Amino acid sequence: QVQLQESGPGLVKPSETLSLTCSVSGYSISSGHYWGWIRRPPGKGLEWIVTIYHSGTTYYNPSLKSRVTISVDTSNNQFSLKLSSVTAADTAVYYCARHDSYTSGWTPFDYWGQGTLVTVSS
């Protein structure tokens, strides 16, 4: 059974960098699939942030690209998100999730972590 678990600080100060890690169990990141981050601000809908493949190939939401860094650590079966220069608008529940790509395009997110609330406040 594939499981994903987010971890990281729940409180970040404005202008600082948000850092989260997603630990994957039950499946080796090196085996394939794509790994992404999605967030849900309070009272709002879901927003896809970024996706990475184990090779390091990345795909970004243009609206956040300038502030986002994603990396993968295959030895620890983890991938990580960094979001710089955060403001209150970045307060959200952050989810990591798995999806895939194939010759005809992409697939939906089939496995999700439980999510972690990150609050941006001084």
Added chain:
Amino acid sequence: DIVMTQSPDSLAVSLGERATINCRSSQSVLYSSNNKNSLAWYQQKPGQPPKLLIYWASTRESGVPARFSGSGSGTDFTLTISSLQAEDVAIYYCQQYYSIPFTFGPGTKVDIK
């Protein structure tokens, strides 16, 4: 970006009755190469992550009850819950995975009347 819209914003349905949620994309999400619509439906309950219900617009994910069905093509899609159960109270989102950036609808909240 492909903009996803949903209607209604919320609905209340009696137990055992039908619930219908609509989703529209600002451009077609039909892949001509495989004739499939890159459209998914998710269910999110409070304190839980979204759960994939339907993909390719009409294919139920493994383990999803048969009362959930998806239909539509091109830009207009529908999620139907044929006989609403108490455990179906949730927010439902559509998502296009046709092109980057992947985008979600704003969600439809389903409650019991």
